[in-house]
Amino acid sequence: MESSFRKNLRDELDYQDLTIKELAAKTGIAKGALDCYMGKQASIPPATTAVKIAEALGVSVEYLVTGQNPRHEEIIIPSSPRVHAILQILKELNEDGQDILVGIAQVLKTHTAMNVF
Numbered sequence: 001m002e003s004s005f006r007k008n009l010r011d012e013l014d015y016q017d018l019t020i021k022e023l024a025a026k027t028g029i030a031k032g033a034l035d036c037y038m039g040k041q042a043s044i045p046p047a048t049t050a051v052k053i054a055e056a057l058g059v060s061v062e063y064l065v066t067g068q069n070p071r072h073e074e075i076i077i078p079s080s081p082r083v084h085a086i087l088q089i090l091k092e093l094n095e096d097g098q099d100i101l102v103g104i105a106q107v108l109k110t111h112t113a114m115n116v117f
Helices: 004-016 020-027 031-038 047-057 061-066 081-092 095-113
Strands: none
Touching (some): 004 031, 081 095
């Protein structure tokens, strides 16, 4: 069974299109040590190392260990019933639906900024 840390680190590197070598340069952690966390035997790094990795990737240590709470994001508190409704709809959509809704919102924002409506 694959280590959660290994899988989550690999997923994040893929997401950010980074290599182990680039992560080593960003963190100051030896590439060989990072290879150990990514290898078949996948050891989990000491807490201080995990913090350096998480900070370099802009994710939480919690995410690297558990796969939950991937980014240091502020919790959005809806400022109005409309914002709350939009967030609720977004939350209920699958990933494709979310992508479509974000695209629609970007088009709407652009048109609104240009006073097209």
